[in-house]
Amino acid sequence: MPTPAQDAPIAPQPVISSRFAGGDEGYFTLVWRRFRRSVMGMIGLVLVVLMLVIAIFGDFFAPMDPNEANIGFAPPDSISFMNPDGSFSLRPEVYPIVETGEFDAVTFQPLTGPDLTNPTPLGFFVSGYSYKVLWLIPSNIHFFGAASPGHPFHLLGTDKFGRDILSRGIIGSRISLTIALVVVMLTTTVGTLVGISSGYLGGRIDAWTQRFVEFVLAFPQLPLYLALTTLIPITAPSNVFIAFVIGVMAVLGWAQLSREVRSKTLSLARIEYVRAAIAVGSGDFRIITRHILPNVLSHIIVAVTLAVPSVVLLESFLGFLGFAVKPPLISWGLMLQDTGSYSVIGSYPWILSPVVFVLITVFAFNALGDGLRDAIDPY
Template identity: 45%
Template sequence: MQETTLTSDTSSVDAVPATAPESPTRLIWRRFRRRRPALLGAVIVLGLAIVALFAEFFSPYDPAKRDSDHFYMPPQVPQFYHAEEGLHLVPFVHPYVESFDSETFETTFKADSSRLCQFRFLGQGWSYTILGVTLDRHLFAPDPDCPMHLLGTDSLGRDMLSRTMIGARLTLMMATLVVTASVVIGTAVGLMSGFFSGWVDNLLQRITEFVLALPELPFYLALVAILPRNAGPYTVFFLLALILSLLKWAGLSREVRGKTLALRRVDYVMAAVALGAKDRRILVKHLLPNILSHVIVVVTLMIPQIILVESFLSFLGIGVQPPLVSWGLLLNAAKDLQNLGSYPWMLLPVCAILVAVLGFNLLGDGLRDAIDPYSN
């Protein structure tokens, strides 16, 4: 009887189907998608990337085109209206009629309720080039005879919505270049410092400590101030990216060094050393993949910092130079308190900066929690 019971128990155990363990990537994705703020951050970052890549398609006007008849036009709010045949789903705006006050010398705008300006979805507008192909289609094409500026215009009559979208490309490009260079330098220095130790570690850490000891803001201003003023805008852009890269790698290097010190004594690394594996193979094949998840999280949290630094320097007028457009350069026009009081919509690029910083922070926090194996 006892043998029969044992046989029955064994067969019941064998009947239970064995489930294959989930891969680390699937586990991270399963923990990540449970966090709604992280998903919201991913959607924001994806939307910013799409707008930056196809900014001309989303821009209703040429961002460099000046309109002498519509200086400092206030934002026009899209509306819907009822007609005899029902609700019109195509949004419209009321055109503004400007008047000049001879006493205050101010130009005022008043909505003309007798006229309507409608959008044209996927309509023809100003020409632009993407990947060598010349196009003239836009998501929202305005009526050429009816000005329509959803975020208003600046002091030269340029459309603020178009300039904000074009500025997203340059600001995010600056953040991408700086973060890429900082990650490459910081990861390489941290790996070598933590793995080799000895005089290599001492030398690299003294250099890292020197960079960390530099006061960031005064050093930014000093380095940017020595940039040649007669240099072209693209030269200034890349020199500014180089300066930021040389000052942002040190923090990541310290973090990577700490991770490497903890990993270089684990069994699989010691086994690779015992089998005679070369140092480069150990660094690339064994250590780097295990710290890569931490580096990805640092990247998502470093990008908002670069966006804020670039915006601050360009706001002061020592960063990105015209005719290039960035979010910080757009805010440069709002640093005059008198203009800001009369034309508050010049601060609208701040909303784009806040959304970008919020999106990357939410994404970074979500990735950090998803990668942590001890998180709930």
């Protein structure tokens, strides 16, 4: 005869989704799910992706030839949706800046002003100067520009040689971001290898390695940057000069990351699964690559995203002083050389436009780094 307990209906058991239990999700999936909740992190990710795309396809996005000279120190063109007769137009138009035929009474420079009688209509996917997509495929199509080829316009004005600042800023992102990414890649690789090896092996190797790291960190970096960059002749090719600058930045930039990675390795080397791997006879290389490096990787990723803005700022500063990039190459720091005097800034404030490119880059990578740090840190 069944008992009352046997007659009672069986309550359904709650079903726990693997999405919340984490059973079917990997580590990077969980990090991505946490990262998506960060608004600033997502904004930084979108900006970083856009900057990389614009840097790779810079000629496509640049509306003007960055080396074409027009009117020196011309102010930004005015954009209007109104026709000269006062009617509304769906297609935006710019009024080019031309010389008025008069001269400034103090500086004796020719005065410029908008040509209201000759508006330039804008459009997307228009023809312009010729270039090669990815340095291989010839093309002359640009993302936006003057609907009629041969009509110059300058949305951010021109520099002292009459070259378009917007186009030079877009093309200059290649050099600035390339220097930053290559330097960070080199410093991350060297700093990670030195830090993990020093922290795991310990003993005299760790002691001597850390004394060398302290020796590198003891140098005042800015005077050393300036001293080392002056060793290369001015007549050297631009590629050689960039390689030398990258090498100087990389040699002086790996030490801090190695200290951080070493401290992480010292704590991980005492964890049970690392001791168990040592007990079963695993080699040092296997322990470092399979057990320690994956646990240090999260800190390295965040350090990379936060190191890129520092290198961009350093390159801009060295370029402003004339120690980073030489013409005919273009970088944001080199463009800022025109802002060397207060009189120029006061008369032509639009030449500070490259600062906006630097600010956007620093903000994007810092926001991305903060979002990754919050997503990766389990606490």
